[in-house]
Amino acid sequence: MSELFPRKQVMGFVFSLILTIVALMVYFSDMSFSVGMTILLITAFIQAALQLVVFMHAGETGDRGSIYTNLYYAIFIALVTVFGTLLCMIWGYV
């Protein structure tokens, strides 16, 4: 029976609940803006990755290669866009 038990999914579900609670803590506890934002960003990205891998089954089919290439490409471009914009509009702006 044990191989029929969706261990990975249940663990994933519990873990995503924990991540949600941690993110909620930011609202209920008293912390500075930057600490709160850091916690939110980290939990959000772990949560997204968890959903993709465990519940949307990225990497479980023959398309594994295309899906992950696509994902890394997307992350790269998102980071470039966000940090490039910050560089132009705020950090590098004289």
Next chain:
Amino acid sequence: MDYFDRFAVPHPSPAIYASMVAIGLTVIAIFAGLTYFKKWGYLWREWLTTVDHKRIGIMYLISALLMLFRGGADAIMMRAQLAAPENTLLDAQHYNEIFTTHGIVMIIFMAMPFIMAFMNFVVPLQIGARDVAFPRLNALSFWLFFMGAMLLNISFVVGGSPDAGWTSYFPLASNEFSESVGTNYYMFALQISGLGTLMTGINMITTILKMRAPGMTLMKMPMFTWSSLVANIIIVFAFPVLTVALLMGTMDRLFATNFFTTANGGMDMLWANFFWVWGHPEVYILILPAFGIYSEIISTFSRRNLYGYKSMVGSMVIISLLSFLVWTHHFFTMGQGALTNSIFSITTMAIAVPTGVKIFNWLFTLWKGKIVITTPMLYSLLFIPIFTIGGVTGVMLGMSAADYQYHNTMFLVAHFHMVIIPGVVFGMLAGLHYYWPKMFGFKLNDKIGKVEAWVISMSTLLAFMPMFFSGLDGQARRMYTYSESTGFGIYNMISMVGAVGLAIGFCLIVYNVYYSTRYASRDVGSDPWNARTLEWATHSPVPEYNFAMTPQVNSLEPFWDAKKRGHELFTGYYEKIHMPNNSGVPFILGCIFFAWGFSFIFGMWIPAIVTTIGIFACMAYRSFENDHGRYISVNEIQKTETSRGA
């Protein structure tokens, strides 16, 4: 402003009233003609409801050519206004509207549908597929694009055209400085057609990744398919930025938010930033498919395989990444520090390297090839030197310190026309002549074609070379006039001559289509150019199902191998073929989107709500519709194949 005043044209002139009458008469003539010749049914069954990638491709092509003439008319008016100093042909406001429309029409509604036309028509044939992955989504893409284009095209007779430049920078584009509904038209026309483009991107990537003929691995795909794949990947990653930026701009204009305002924490320059985060990759979306067409044509007419296939693919993949790293070079003068500008200067110059690799690969393909000069080949050969002028001046503009001299001058205008005209327009015209026999079953006349190519390329040089000089002398772009003492008069007069030459060249294309339709031989076979890739392995014009049997591929040039090395392309026997059904929903949804956009542009909230419900109703209808397509029987295939001389 009174409610109904907003529908009136803010700057009426005899030319605009004449256009209104002309539009009215054309519409009446089309309706009367369709009724008289009883073609309504034919139009609906064969074109408006079609999901066939080839017909959709042809509709994209027709729209692109129409918009080429629309944008061309704008260009002629601009050049005529600037031809002499202190000219009064157009006033400042008119000139603003015309250069804005010219930019939008040429990029979004001419160049984009042109590349979409060839992607739709050629890619499924090149990879041996029966259609794209999502045929009905493809029809929806087309109708969204088309309705977006029509929305922008009615702007100059209903409510006024956008007048803040095709880049529509805030705060100029805000309600405060652009009072008419023109910029609303910009926001919604681009939004609607952009949605269509995004869908095409997803559709094409899926098609190319999932529907290739057996044996065609990624590294055995023809170069045009590779370039389409890369271009569509860029589309999928770049267009969402435009979608969001347009949405924020729309919110600012219609609902008084403060994303791009100068007060209340808004950041006006953020628009320019977002616009170019999309805008620079957009340049590569346009040019990569054109590069793909050049690769096909140069290899076909040099009678040898493409030199450096792997480096071609590699350079395109690198371009796709680098294209997202350079956008700040469009606003070096906006106030960033030297460090930021240097970073983007370096990435900009880096992108010239993979582009250079491609140019050298084409030259090496020509080297020791048996070159046959046909019209498509002539366009491709003329492209290389003229594009290089545009590319090299681009590297000059890419140096941020020097850019302070060139920024917003005619030098810049000359640069991007020298890149886009040979890069995209020549490529599309070359593709037009090259794929015409596959689309319609006869060749365009080669003699007229060569005259076209020479007239267009020489006129391009004549029209844009003088701008480099007047730009360095300080002529700013987008100025509707200049005084005689500046000395720009002579340069602009030469440009005017070039513009007239371009107009003559494009009219020659129309004449060529007319002439060849009447007189060209219909007996050209399925492979008139002695080509190398799969699209030439089926009949011309292509039957609905593309290939009676799925082709077997084991090399880069399966059709060439089939002709020269005895490779068996088609083995087996006919089987019934599963095809999608036609559907009117994409067209109807497109029409609803048109009404939706129009309602928002004028802030008519009740129609806006009704049409929004209509959009969701159409999507719901599709979700519950049971349509499993249909089968073409073996009998029917045999009949079609015999009638086309199999």
